[in-house]
Amino acid sequence: MHLADVVEHGEVVNWDHMDALLSHIFGELRVPSLSETPVTLLMQPGVPAKERRLYSELMFENYEAERLLFASTSFSTLCAHGSYSGVVCDSGDSLTSSLAYVNGIPLEESLFSLNIGGRDATQELCKLLRLTGYVFETSVNESVEV
Numbered sequence: 477m478h479l480a481d482v483v484e485h486g487e488v489v490n491w492d493h494m495d496a497l498l499s500h501i502f503g504e505l506r507v508p509s510l511s512e513t514p515v516t517l518l519m520q521p522g523v524p525a526k527e528r529r530l531y532s533e534l535m536f537e538n539y540e541a542e543r544l545l546f547a548s549t550s551f552s553t554l555c556a557h558g559s560y561s562g563v564v565c566d567s568g569d570s571l572t573s574s575l576a577y578v579n580g581i582p583l584e585e586s587l588f589s590l591n592i593g594g595r596d597a598t599q600e601l602c603k604l605l606r607l608t609g610y611v612f613e614t615s616v617n618e619s620v621e622v
Contacts, residue, residue, distance in 0.1 A: 520568075
């Protein structure tokens with residue numbers, strides 16, 4: 477299983493692989509029993525309700541979670557910096573988003589998502605380097621797909 481097969485542009489695209497990943501986390505890594513430990517899932521702003529329902533079903537039915545909280549990655553970041561107001565820009569593997577908060581309340585009209593992230597930037601930079609004659613010589617460089 478490749479992690480890239482699990483989430484694309486901020487949405488789970490393969491729930492069987494997500495289940496296998498969670499099984500590894502809660503089984504192989506010996507995370508304490510979820511019936512005794514609350515679970516917080518951090519999500520990008522704008523994740524569809526359907527996806528949150530699927531996560532809930534998975535956590536309660538397959539892993540017997542007693543308590544589950546969905547939290548916004550952007551608001552959690554803001555709080556970690558000791559603030560409740562500000563703009564958070566989050567760029568991940570395949571998704572970039574920004575959202576403004578005022579006194580802890582998200583300004584939904586300010587939500588901006590773009591299906592471009594770090595993977596896209598890496599691929600474009602590799603393409604530009606190849607056009608200038610750069611040759612990737614190490615195995616690390618070769619693993620970059622363009």
